[in-house]
Amino acid sequence: MATKPSIPKGTRDFLPSEMARRNYIFDTIKSVYSLYGFQQIETPAMENLSTLMGKYGEEGDKLLFKILNSGDYLGSLTDEELLSKNSVKLTSKLSEKGLRYDLTVPFARFVVQYRDQIKFPFRRFQIQPVWRADRPQKGRYREFYQCDADIVGSDSLLNELELVQIIDEVFARFGMRVAIKLNNRKILAGIAETVGAEDKIVDITVAIDKLDKIGIDNVNAELLEKGLSPDAVAKLQPILLMQGSNTDKINELSNILKGSEIGMKGVSEMQTLFSMIDKAGIRCTVDADLTLARGLNYYTGTIIEVKALDFEIGSITGGGRYDNLTGVFGVDGLSGVGISFGADRIYDVLNGLNLYPESLACQTKVIFLNLGEKEVEFVLPIVKRLRQAGVATELYADAAKFKKQIGYAGDRQIPFVAIVGESELQNGVIALKDMTTGTQTNLTPEELIEKFTIK
């Protein structure tokens, strides 16, 4: 026998039971996005490398999956180039396409390409796989789905409010308790400005981000090491140690940052957003959290992150506002704000907390056994009527042993088995076995159809 076939490391097959759960996640997110008027788009798996390269940093460029050019792709290389064996440099000669690395860059490309057809503000969502040549590890895959929603072409904080409402609604539908964390890049910039270390904003935010993990002393040491003055570090302390309610934090920040224009702009944005959120009656906790520093190289305003409250796992949803999504493709001035649900992590949380609806176990409601040709002839019109009524129905195709057929129904977790053998055929009835209780009842065809169609 040949070696057992396998799939590339970091990729996954999804069996029917997993698909049912994944579809539940995607369908839930999709229906909430639609409820808020977001419109779906899709982009190709392959993009030109010129679209992708340089958008994710040097490390990102390496993690792009590149498609080997078709045909005689080596023919165009000189002997000298080949003998250099410079894989990095020659990639652009061997490959001109790469697999989508995220949904944001293809979306930016899309917005620029179709800007004459798009009605702004453009509310789009997109649920598609992305590919990264990362080292595979637990919970990190080389192929995974992203579920993004963005609004492009509107500065209004009402967009941020709606994204928070969407997050609230999605996790309410999942029955998951979560906390939404909010920050604002302008506040971070204001902090850097106020402590007199504007050029150190990245170091400061990275340090703030580590506060929970390494503690205040190590954070301070790291900041000094990064070149912040002792004075700047001292000025940072009230911010690092800030506690209390969202209102407390905002009040304190507006006090600390009053000398920084950008800082005060951030405080005002955050204040407005919290005030809208309060009025909107969000079910989950929403916290101001200055330790959020995700996506710092592109977010320019609000930063959003979501944590599961009853399960240990990283951020399960994130997003924020970026002021120049499409600048890199030559169109300036389009502000956007978006979120992305982490479907794979949500899958893990729902599994871990056993939160999937029971109805996902099996779509098929009833299976008819096959006990011979005449019996099947009797059964076929009934099967047809059930399907016409929208009842997912199976007919076992082979006249196999009774035990094998009933075993199949059990393994598949089909809730009802319909049996027509010789005696049922004579009496014109169907013996319906309830697989949950084990009871069996004789029903006429009419009674059977009624049972499955009348709620």
Added chain:
Amino acid sequence: MATKPSIPKGTRDFLPSEMARRNYIFDTIKSVYSLYGFQQIETPAMENLSTLMGKYGEEGDKLLFKILNSGDYLGSLTDEELLSKNSVKLTSKLSEKGLRYDLTVPFARFVVQYRDQIKFPFRRFQIQPVWRADRPQKGRYREFYQCDADIVGSDSLLNELELVQIIDEVFARFGMRVAIKLNNRKILAGIAETVGAEDKIVDITVAIDKLDKIGIDNVNAELLEKGLSPDAVAKLQPILLMQGSNTDKINELSNILKGSEIGMKGVSEMQTLFSMIDKAGIRCTVDADLTLARGLNYYTGTIIEVKALDFEIGSITGGGRYDNLTGVFGVDGLSGVGISFGADRIYDVLNGLNLYPESLACQTKVIFLNLGEKEVEFVLPIVKRLRQAGVATELYADAAKFKKQIGYAGDRQIPFVAIVGESELQNGVIALKDMTTGTQTNLTPEELIEKFTIK
């Protein structure tokens, strides 16, 4: 400004209006598959090249999109290998993964890999994109979706019946008139045997397939050219010229093929299938058609093809039975039968015949204009209640000019616009504009919610 970005040739972006239509097609097919008890699976976009190579012929190997290995992929090559510039030979050293070319080979790999977890007969469906480095042309893309359903592990012709019923149901839901064409590979083998040209079965079926296009004389000439004896070509004439009802054809075939065991097996299979189809009450035409020769290198029994009756286009669905799907991966004896809906062609037909439901135009039912802060505060709880009731609702995020906002609603084809300006706010009402009729009515919040939620 940078050059306008673009996507690789042969690939497509899908705008919201196209996505709505595509989702309608996929959702329809998916719900019929589920109604018949098929279970969904997904496989990774990338497969090991060892899984894909050699499965689609030499031409297919060339059309596989190959992924360049990560890291220093040139380092392992000798100078000699590099200087040979033998692109075909070196591919296996530069690439070990390729993009899925169809859903059948990954499915065969899947069945072998999970055969201990799968319950046979296994009824699976799979709707995913595939990639082929074909020369792009009208209606042929380098990335396109396949929508496959297969039953593996059952010889029963009841499976063929159900696939025919599924095709009938799917196209009934689309409102498309189609004809289902059926053939049987065993009949083709019987014909080759009967005319004494068993080794020429491929040539004979290719010739039969061309009958419509090039006519009987050219077919005969071609057969002689391919090395069939004049006697064999003479014996073929009654088959090539066979006409009449399905029963007529089957009777004539059972007469002509009575000396061929395999031929008679095929006739008997076709007879049984037609008899079941007659009893099942299929809505569309079903024809026996010996000119079907698709997938001849792997089909072993029934062959299925579907033609649109009111639109000029190639086959829009096809399938058949194959007796050894998984043999190539070392597991013999698993018979399968399946179909594949051609979503892209179905898309073209539905477009051409204008058969899409009107409701696809816009998901959003009502948009609230933004005429100022106080007005938005009044409106927000109403928007929330509509969404809670499942009504897809938008709120224009920016307090832009009235004309711009109403223009957006019109462009998006949103059927209702809810307007709250100063006077509406004072009276506690919403002016609801019906964008189809142009009429505008004042409603209280209660009346508005009732209008959208009571059917």
